[in-house]
Amino acid sequence: MNKDTKKLLIYSLFKNSKKYSIKWSSYFQVYEKILSKYKNKKIKFVEIGVANGGSLFMWKKYFGKKAKIIGIDLNPGAKKLEKNGFKIYIGNQSNKKFWSYFYKKEGKVDIILDDGGHKNIQQISTVHYSLPYIKDGGKIIVEDTSTSYVKKEFNNPSKYSFINYSKKVIDSIHRRSPLLKKKLSFYSKKIFLVEFFESIVVFSIDSRKCFQNKEVANEAKNEWAIDYRNNEYFGELKSKLDKKYGSLNKRSFFRRIIRKIFYRNFMFNLLDNIKIKKIFKDLDN
Ligand SMILES: C[S@@+](CC[C@H](N)C(=O)[O-])C[C@H]1O[C@@H](n2cnc3c(N)ncnc32)[C@H](O)[C@@H]1O
Structure with a gap:
């Protein structure tokens, strides 16, 4: 564990969470970088993958009282964490119908973090079916994306790995450039930024910033410069x-x-x- 991580609030909340949790050591600095601006804000935060509930307690303390913390798991046992003040949904993250039901109940959310089954279909379905329901200024965070390179259990590397899907999202956001001569797609109208960390991919959603790009020149005259x-x-x-x-x-x-x-x-x-x-x-x- 590197010494800067040990100093982070999110790391101490993780270590002291009252329920068991397991995360990769590099994740805490990523959390701090991408999530600190949401502290003490009235947000809806969703984590897929509840297990014992350790990370839900960590998020609750990290974001503060105003945040609503929601957990999703396929294991019905997770429901018992509702007595600790969390809202828990039992469902399958690969299932389109589950997501329709979930967003019908919850409406739009600010942040969705996927620490569920980590298979291609699970990670890709989460992003695809959640995208219309993330508020502008929100994020979709997918953890354990290194599974895109793992054969056992995850059937990768594959053309249809989560990382390859994310690379296609990069192609998609470039549609905003007129140089591509392509129409904007739903993805290119919603996803402003894609960040790749080791084992974490973050999609920042902001339709206000996703416009068709165009060249702008300033008021001064081009006197002599030609492109070499x-x-x-x-x-x-x-x-x-x-x-x-x-x-x-x-x-x-x-x-x-x-x-x-x-x-x-x-x-x-x-x-x-x-x-x-x-x-x-x-x-x-
Ligand atoms: C790594 S654990 C989550 C750990 C938890 N976030 C923590 O840090 O304490 C993964 C969880 O994802 C759940 N899961 C696996 N496949 C799922 C699926 N298709 N839909 C929803 N949850 C799933 C598992 O039941 C398990 O509880």
Whole structure:
């Protein structure tokens, strides 16, 4: 356990919770980073995976009296924690009908944290069916996402792992860029930010910030700067030709030929990719 974690309030609440709980040691600093702004606020916080109830007691103390703490578990035994002031739902996080029932009862919530079964279908269903019901400014937090790499019990790595689903969400939020020339989807209209920690993925929901992007220029004039993006290869030679034959930026047949050679040459793309491939390989070292 690192010494900074030991100093965190959330860690001491975990250690002193009156019921058993088990979490990974890196999670406490993530909790502090993403959840501290909700302390003492009137929020609805939902945790999937109740077990003995240890983490529910931790959350109750952490968020304070104004927060409503809700637990969800498939194990009917969890219901007994209602006598401690928690609202408990017994249901299956992979089941669409359960989620319809849950949100019909509870309405929109602020935060949903998934510490349930950790299988692809369970994690993906939680995000997919909860997304319409998270308030703007809220979060969906999925724990134990390292199961996306584990064969035993979790049937991963797979095309349909939770991490691959999350990567698709990244593609989806880029629809907000006009460069993609794609229509906004429900996901791209709701999810503002995706954060990847080791074993935790956080989706920040805010439809107010999810608009179609557009370029904006300031009031000053573009005096001289041109983009040197394509001057990496033979940049000097290109400048010499510029001087000798006049600017290659003029619209002419000659310009088009030169641009083909110096700018859009597949050879340059190939050279780039050879370098990138080496960097990709270094990623694994
Ligand atoms: C890791 S434990 C939760 C621990 C608890 N959050 C804590 O820190 O004290 C996982 C729980 O998820 C529940 N669970 C497993 N699959 C589920 C499912 N499909 N739907 C709802 N709960 C599920 C299990 O019954 C178990 O109690």
